[in-house]
Amino acid sequence: MxxxxxxxxxxxxxxxxxxxxxxxxxxxxxxxxxxxxxxxxxxxxxxxxxxxxxxxxxxxxxxxxxxxxxxxxxxxxxxxxxxxxxxxxxxxxxxxxxxxxxxxxxxxxxxxxxxxxxxxxxxxxxxxxxxxxxLDVYSLWESLDEILIHLRERHPELVPLGLDAFHCFEPFVDQPQQYARSIHTRPAGCSCEVSGLLAALRRSDDFNAWQNAEVVAGAEHYYRSLVKGGAASWNVRDRHMDATLARLLDHYGPQSxxxxxxxxxxxxxxxxxxxxxxxxxxxxxxxxxxxxxxxxxxxxxxxxxxxxxxxxxxxxxxxxxxxxxxxxxxxxxxxxxxxxxxxxxxxxxxxxxxxxxxxxxxxxxxxxxxxxxxxxxxxxxxxxxxxxxxxxxxxxxxHAVRPLHTFFTDVTEPETFPTGV
Structure with missing residues (x-):
């Protein structure tokens, strides 16, 4: 043995x-x-x-x-x-x-x-x-879409904030890693637009909208960290998941x-x-x-x-x-x-x-x-x-897991490429 x-x-x-x-x-x-x-x-x-x-x-x-x-x-x-x-x-x-x-x-x-x-x-x-x-950080566009829907229905006065963030990221819609490369020539990137949106939604009574704003902020930080290489982007992602877990525990209450x-x-x-x-x-x-x-x-x-x-x-x-x-x-x-x-x-x-x-x-x-x-x-x-x-x-x-379907529409490469863990 x-x-x-x-x-x-x-x-x-x-x-x-x-x-x-x-x-x-x-x-x-x-x-x-x-x-x-x-x-x-x-x-x-x-x-x-x-x-x-x-x-x-x-x-x-x-x-x-x-x-x-x-x-x-x-x-x-x-x-x-x-x-x-x-x-x-x-x-x-x-x-x-x-x-x-x-x-x-x-x-x-x-x-x-x-x-x-x-x-x-x-x-x-x-x-x-x-x-x-x-818990993850990758849903930049989906979270932006959810935020805009929420703002149009509940806070129309804040729609311009959401659109500012949306339009800032728009040139990178198909290849978000290009955003990381853009930081070399435009260091501020979309950080100001994202910060303003997050500050507004942290005051919201809608936890889902707040969390989507945190995802957008986390994604901006994540893709920005790709410039540094090494462990930086991995750590941004896991720290985002840790912070999301902590927010959920707070949201559900002290006995959660x-x-x-x-x-x-x-x-x-x-x-x-x-x-x-x-x-x-x-x-x-x-x-x-x-x-x-x-x-x-x-x-x-x-x-x-x-x-x-x-x-x-x-x-x-x-x-x-x-x-x-x-x-x-x-x-x-x-x-x-x-x-x-x-x-x-x-x-x-x-x-x-x-x-x-x-x-x-x-x-x-x-x-x-x-x-x-x-x-x-x-x-x-x-x-x-x-x-x-x-x-x-x-x-x-x-044994192999049993998928529900076999088609995909979004094959954007996040930083975990090529291993994907």
């Missing part, structure tokens, strides 16, 4: 049914935030187990909302469906996702979960219904609790991997700083082999691709050799952690852009598992 065999056997809980999650639910306890990761954006098992965990957190521990690595306007349609629409099917809202990669959220697994959430909410008072929200769904590279604590050495932070790191280590539970996910939905390049048609067996020097190879095929690990206190949690091992990360033939030269993040997460869900063989 190798050098880690006995250690893994002592930590692993075989995972077959939702009841097998009891040790994780106990570990969550009074935590205010639980972050559930994924090793890829296109694997059924990760979505399935996140759904099962989240259902128990909602039913047994009273978690208030789910926040995902998705765009605010798209997720707002799902939120309206699961919380307020009497006849709406959340699946219809998910089918309206248009920005590549649509399969991240417009898939059968999220459809099943959101329908479950809609059914759960039917029996709750409006103030106790569980929400579904997006959040479940976050995002990639391992966002959920995991950067100090438990090479990411911190590269100057990168994560929403997991920021949450531990903001809410304390006892207030946050970070759960990573992993797989050894199987299939996944991804694209060969940004904007290319999605494919069901093979996930080859993990590298022999990786965490995934260790768990393939020593752990039950599906298993749960809830880690002991760091002072009591065995070597498998303390040693630095390569940990697989697959984005929306993936080339299996190139995997041995990338796709692994050196990780100390016990520092990066509080718990880990292992699926030895994983």
């Amino acid at each position: 190798g050098r880690y065999g006995d250690e893994v056997a002592g930590l692993a809980t075989p995972l077959q049914h939702s009841e097998d999650l009891n040790v994780l639910i106990d570990r969550v306890g009074d935590a205010r935030v639980v972050m559930l990761g994924e090793a890829s954006h296109g694997s059924h098992e990760f979505y399935d187990w996140r759904s099962r965990i989240t259902q128990r957190l909602i039913q047994e521990l009273g978690f208030t909302f789910v926040a995902v690595e998705g765009d605010w306007p798209d997720c707002e349609r799902v939120d309206q469906s699961v919380r307020f629409a009497e006849d709406a099917d959340p699946r219809e809202a998910l089918q309206q996702y248009r920005r590549w990669p649509t399969w991240m959220w417009a898939n059968e697994e999220v459809s099943d979960f959101s329908r479950w959430l809609r059914g759960h909410n039917e029996f709750q008072e409006p103030a106790r219904r569980v929400g579904f929200h997006g 609790k959040a479940v976050v769904w995002a990639h391992n590279t966002h959920v995991g604590d950067a100090w438990g991997s090479v990411m911190a050495e590269q100057g990168e932070t994560t929403i997991g790191t920021l949450a531990r700083q903001r809410y304390g280590e006892d207030g946050v539970v970070l759960v990573g996910f992993g797989t050894h082999h199987g299939t996944v939905v991804a694209g060969e390049d940004w904007g290319r048609p999605m494919e069901v691709m093979p996930v080859p067996e993990a590298r022999r020097d990786s965490l995934e190879h260790v768990l393939h050799e020593t752990a039950p095929d599906q298993s749960l690990f809830v880690f002991p206190a760091r002072a009591q952690q065995p070597a498998v949690l303390r040693d630095r091992l390569g940990h697989r990360a697959i984005g929306v852009v993936y080339r299996p033939d190139w995997e041995r030269w990338g796709n692994y993040v050196p990780t100390m598992l016990g520092e990066r997460y509080d718990a880990f869900v292992w699926c030895d063989e994983s």
Whole structure:
């Protein structure tokens, strides 16, 4: 079984049914935030187990909302469906996702979960219904559109502010990264227009409009940071997601609790991997700083082999691709050799952690852009598992997620190109 065999056997809980999650639910306890990761954006098992965990957190521990690595306007349609629409099917809202990669959220697994959430909410008072929200920064144009609709309906005197921002970004409508290049010749960019719009909407009593303004401001900052290169734009994005999560918790009230769904590279604590050495932070790191280590539970996910939905390049048609067996020097190879095929690990206190949690091992990360033939030269993040997460869900063989549709209308390349995590 190798050098880690006995250690893994002592930590692993075989995972077959939702009841097998009891040790994780106990570990969550009074935590205010639980972050559930994924090793890829296109694997059924990760979505399935996140759904099962989240259902128990909602039913047994009273978690208030789910926040995902998705765009605010798209997720707002799902939120309206699961919380307020009497006849709406959340699946219809998910089918309206248009920005590549649509399969991240417009898939059968999220459809099943959101329908479950809609059914759960039917029996709750409006103030106790569980929400579904997006944390990400990419919906610049969609958020601007939502702001203009809001201003025309509710605050026509502020429409010129919205139009100023809209027209400022208009030359970059098809290629927002061109905005970053324009900063060299026009340093102010659209920052003044965005600041004025955000200042006006922060005073609004409409949380959705305020958040769309925060997205526009975050996107401006994000594309501006591309000029700096390195970790700057990554950190702008994760800090935006952290701030959005904090606003949501404030909005829902002092007793609110959040479940976050995002990639391992966002959920995991950067100090438990090479990411911190590269100057990168994560929403997991920021949450531990903001809410304390006892207030946050970070759960990573992993797989050894199987299939996944991804694209060969940004904007290319999605494919069901093979996930080859993990590298022999990786965490995934260790768990393939020593752990039950599906298993749960809830880690002991760091002072009591065995070597498998303390040693630095390569940990697989697959984005929306993936080339299996190139995997041995990338796709692994050196990780100390016990520092990066509080718990880990292992699926030895994983299978492709089931997309709702196969067409895309927006293939704009955000900074996460070419990996897409």
